[in-house]
Amino acid sequence: MEIGVYTGYSLLSTALALPDDGKILALDINRENYEIGLPIIEKAGVAHKIDFREGHALPLLDQMVDDVNFHGSFDFIFVDADKDKYLNYHKRLIDLVKVGGVIGYDNTLWNGSLVAPPDAPLRKYVRYYRDFVLELNKALAVDTRVEICQLPVGDGITFPIHIQLKRKISMVMAIKVSEKIAQVGWFGRSYLTTVITVRAFIPSFQTTVNFRNPRFLLPRTRVVYRCCRAVSGVVVSENINLTDKEKQIFNQLVQVLRHFNLETQLRVAGGWVRDKLLGKECYDIDIAIDNMLGKEFCDKVNGYLASTGGKSQGIGVIQSNPDQSKHLETARMRLFDVWIDFVNLRSEDYAENSRIPTKEFGSAEQDAYRRDLTINSLFYNINTCLVEDFTGRGLDDLKSGKIVTPLPPKETFLDDPLRVLRAIRFSTMFDFEMVKELKVAAADNDVKSAIADKISRERIGHEINLMVSGNQPVKAIDYISELGLFQVVFTPPPNFELKISEHDKICVNYINAAWRLLGALGGCTFSDEQRRLYLYAALFFPIRKTVYGENKKKIISPVKHVFKKSLKLKASDAENIIKLHNAVDKFSSLIPFMISSEDMNPVEVDWKSDMIDAPDSSRLRILLGLILREIKDFWRAALMLTVEEEILKLGLEKVWEVKPLINGRDIMKLLELKNGGPVVSEWQQKLIQWQLAYPCGNVQECIDWMMMQTQLKHLTT
Numbered sequence: 001m002e003i004g005v006y007t008g009y010s011l012l013s014t015a016l017a018l019p020d021d022g023k024i025l026a027l028d029i030n031r032e033n034y035e036i037g038l039p040i041i042e043k044a045g046v047a048h049k050i051d052f053r054e055g056h057a058l059p060l061l062d063q064m065v066d067d068v069n070f071h072g073s074f075d076f077i078f079v080d081a082d083k084d085k086y087l088n089y090h091k092r093l094i095d096l097v098k099v100g101g102v103i104g105y106d107n108t109l110w111n112g113s114l115v116a117p118p119d120a121p122l123r124k125y126v127r128y129y130r131d132f133v134l135e136l137n138k139a140l141a142v143d144t145r146v147e148i149c150q151l152p153v154g155d156g157i158t159f160p161i162h163i164q165l166k167r168k169i170s171m172v173m174a175i176k177v178s179e180k181i182a183q184v185g186w187f188g189r190s191y192l193t194t195v196i197t198v199r200a201f202i203p204s205f206q207t208t209v210n211f212r213n214p215r216f217l218l219p220r221t222r223v224v225y226r227c228c229r230a231v232s233g234v235v236v237s238e239n240i241n242l243t244d245k246e247k248q249i250f251n252q253l254v255q256v257l258r259h260f261n262l263e264t265q266l267r268v269a270g271g272w273v274r275d276k277l278l279g280k281e282c283y284d285i286d287i288a289i290d291n292m293l294g295k296e297f298c299d300k301v302n303g304y305l306a307s308t309g310g311k312s313q314g315i316g317v318i319q320s321n322p323d324q325s326k327h328l329e330t331a332r333m334r335l336f337d338v339w340i341d342f343v344n345l346r347s348e349d350y351a352e353n354s355r356i357p358t359k360e361f362g363s364a365e366q367d368a369y370r371r372d373l374t375i376n377s378l379f380y381n382i383n384t385c386l387v388e389d390f391t392g393r394g395l396d397d398l399k400s401g402k403i404v405t406p407l408p409p410k411e412t413f414l415d416d417p418l419r420v421l422r423a424i425r426f427s428t429m430f431d432f433e434m435v436k437e438l439k440v441a442a443a444d445n446d447v448k449s450a451i452a453d454k455i456s457r458e459r460i461g462h463e464i465n466l467m468v469s470g471n472q473p474v475k476a477i478d479y480i481s482e483l484g485l486f487q488v489v490f491t492p493p494p495n496f497e498l499k500i501s502e503h504d505k506i507c508v509n510y511i512n513a514a515w516r517l518l519g520a521l522g523g524c525t526f527s528d529e530q531r532r533l534y535l536y537a538a539l540f541f542p543i544r545k546t547v548y549g550e551n552k553k554k555i556i557s558p559v560k561h562v563f564k565k566s567l568k569l570k571a572s573d574a575e576n577i578i579k580l581h582n583a584v585d586k587f588s589s590l591i592p593f594m595i596s597s598e599d600m601n602p603v604e605v606d607w608k609s610d611m612i613d614a615p616d617s618s619r620l621r622i623l624l625g626l627i628l629r630e631i632k633d634f635w636r637a638a639l640m641l642t643v644e645e646e647i648l649k650l651g652l653e654k655v656w657e658v659k660p661l662i663n664g665r666d667i668m669k670l671l672e673l674k675n676g677g678p679v680v681s682e683w684q685q686k687l688i689q690w691q692l693a694y695p696c697g698n699v700q701e702c703i704d705w706m707m708m709q710t711q712l713k714h715l716t717t
C-alpha cells in the first residue's frame with residue numbers, strides 16, 4: 001500500500017520492484033496529480049499492478065480495519081502523506097501489515113529540524129509538522145510490536161518492521177530489509193555508507209552499524225551529508241569520549257608532566273577536537289603546548305620513558321613552512337603507534353605580503369583567535385579533560401552548522417588568504433553555512449589579490465584537489481564561482497580571451513551535470529581517482545577546444561595551463577583529462593553506429609582516415625577498440641561525458657524546471673471545458689512537447705498552435 005502518491009514517483013519505483021502479479025493499493029486525495037505521472041507508469045508497463053483510490057486515507061483505512069480479511073494482508077506500506085496524521089495511520093496500519101512486513105514512514109528527520117534548538121529559525125510548515133514527527137518517532141521507539149530500522153538518507157525514512165511480541169529480529173535482518181529497500185531504488189542508489197540505527201532517537205538503545213555495500217558504492221552525495229549534519233546536531237556534545245588508545249596516550253603525557261613537575265598545559269587543537277565533537281574518529285592529533293617548544297617537550301617525553309625503562313622514540317622536527325600549513329616549528333613523535341605533532345601556542349602577526357607570521361608565542365586565547373574558523377579553534381585540555389572554547393562561539397557554531405572566522409573575516413583572510421578556500425571546503429564538507437560577512441569578505445577585491453599574491457599555486461591546487469575529491473565538489477566549485485574567485489583559482493593563460501562570457505557558470509553547469517549523472521548511472525565502477533579526473537574533465541569541458549600560443553611555436557590548451565601553472569598538479573592529470581576530452585568527441589561520432597542494429601556503414605570517421613580494409617561488421621569494433629586503448633579504464637568516464645555533452649548541447653539541463661506556458665485551468669478555458677480530466681492531461685503533455693520543440697516560444701504562439709491543432713482535429717473528424 002502507498003499513502004500519498006502525488007505524481008507517482010515512489011509508486012513507480014515500488015511497482016517496478018514488484019513481481020508481475022504484485023499489487024499496490026495507492027491512496028491519495030488528488031487523482032489529477034496521479035494522472036500526470038500515469039502515462040509514465042503505463043509506459044513502464046506496471047499500471048496493471050496499481051489500484052488507485054482517490055480520497056482521504058484515514059476513512060479508507062478504517063474501512064479496511066473493520067474488515068478482518070484485510071488484517072495482516074500487506075507486505076509493505078509506504079506512508080508519505082500528511083505528517084500530522086502519521087500516528088493515526090500507524091494505529092491502523094499495524095493491524096493491516098503482516099508479521100514480518102514493513103511500514104515505511106517518510107521524512108522522519110524532517111529537514112533536520114528535530115535536532116534544531118527550540119528557537120531555531122524554521123520555515124513555517126517545517127515548524128508546524130516538527131512536533132508531529134517527533135511524536136511519531138517517540139511512539140515508534142517504544143512500540144514493542146515493531147523493530148525500527150532508520151535510514152538516515154534524504155529526509156530520513158523510518159521502517160518499523162512488524163514483529164511478533166517477544167521475538168525480536170536480528171540486526172542482520174534489519175540490514176537485509178534496508179538493503180532490499182535500497183534495491184528498490186528510491187535513493188537513486190547514490191549513497192556511500194548506510195548507517196542503520198536500530199531504535200534511533202533513544203541514545204541508550206542506539207546501535208549503529210556502518211556497512212559498505214559494494215553494489216551501492218557511489219560518490220557521497222548531498223543527501224548523505226545533509227543527514228550527517230542532522231545527526232551531527234544530535235552528537236555535538238561539550239565533552240569528548242576518548243578511545244582506549246587516546247586514553248593511553250594522554251595518560252602518558254600527564255605522567256610526563258607529573259614526573260618533571262611541569263606547570264605546562266597540554267591541549268589537543270583544531271580538527272581532532274571538531275571531529276570528536278561531531279562523533280567522528282580522527283587520527284590527526286596536534287598538541288599545543290603553552291610554555292615550551294614542541295621539541296623540548298618531546299625530549300621530556302623521552303626522559304620520562306627512559307626513567308620507566310621504556311624505549312625512547314625518535315623525534316622529527318619539521319621546520320616552519322607556511323606553504324605546508326606549518327606556521328611554526330613542529331616536533332613529531334610516535335606514541336602507542338600514533339604519530340603526534342607537538343607545537344607551542346602561538347599568536348601571529350603577518351607581514352603584508354606574506355603568509356609567514358612574525359611573532360611566535362602566545363596564550364591559548366590568542367592561539368584560538370589566530371585560527372581560521374571558530375569550529376577549528378576549540379581545544380581539548382589534556383590536563384583538565386575539558387573542551388575549551390576561547391572564542392566563545394566555536395561550540396555554538398558547530399552545533400548550528402555555521403562557518404565563521406574568529407576575528408573579522410577580512411582581517412583573517414588578509415592574514416592568510418588560503419583560509420577563503422578552507423572556509424569553502426569545510427562549509428561544503430559538513431554542509432555548514434558560510435555566514436554573510438564571511439562571504440562578503442571572501443569576495444572582496446583585496447582578498448582576491450591577496451589570494452593571487454600571497455599563496456603558492458601548489459597550496460591552491462591542493463585545496464582544490466581536496467574539494468574535487470570530497471563529498472560536495474559541485475557545491476564547492478559553485479561557491480568559488482559565486483564569490484568571484486573562479487579566475488583567481490583557475491587562472492587562465494595570459495592574454496587568453498574566452499569567447500563565451502560567464503564561462504565559469506558554464507563550467508559549473510558541466511561539473512554539476514557530470515555529478516548528477518555519476519549518481520544516476522553506474523558511478524559504482526569508478527575508483528576515487530577516476531571520479532576525480534572525470535569531474536575535472538567535466539569542469540573544463542567547455543574550454544577544451546580553445547588553444548593559445550604560449551610562445552610562437554607552441555600551441556597549448558588552456559586545460560594544460562590550468563593544471564600545470566595555476567594548480568601545479570601532475571602533468572599526467574592534464575594529459576588524462578585531455579585524452580578524456582578527445583575521447584568524448586570520438587565517442588560522439590560513433591554513437592549512431594553503436595545504437596544502430598545494422599552493421600556499420602564503411603564511411604570513414606573524420607578522426608581515423610587510415611583504417612585498414614576490414615569487413616563492415618568489424619569497423620565499429622576497430623574504432624571503439626582504438627579509443628579504449630587510448631584512454632584505458634577511463635572509458636566509462638568519457639562515455640558519461642559524451643551523454644552529458646549531448647544533453648547540454650540541446651539545452652535540456654534543468655528542463656524539468658521549465659514551467660508550462662499554459663496551465664490546466666487555462667486549457668479548460670481555451671477549450672471551453674467544464675471539468676478537468678484526461679483531455680486536459682493530454683493537452684498538458686502535448687503542450688510540453690511543443691515547449692521542448694520551441695524553447696523560445698511564447699504564450700501566444702503556444703495558444704495559436706493549440707487552437708490550430710483543435711481546428712485541424714475538427715476538420716478531420
Ligand SMILES: C[S@@+](CC[C@H](N)C(=O)[O-])C[C@H]1O[C@@H](n2cnc3c(N)ncnc32)[C@H](O)[C@@H]1O
Pocket residue numbers: 003004005006007008009010011027028029030033055056057058080081082
Ligand atoms: C509528498 S507527496 C507524495 C510523494 C510520493 N510519495 C513520491 O515520493 O513520489 C504527498 C501526497 O500526499 C497526499 N495527501 C495529503 N494528505 C492526504 C490524505 N489525508 N490522504 C491521502 N493522501 C494525502 C497529497 O495529495 C500528496 O499527493
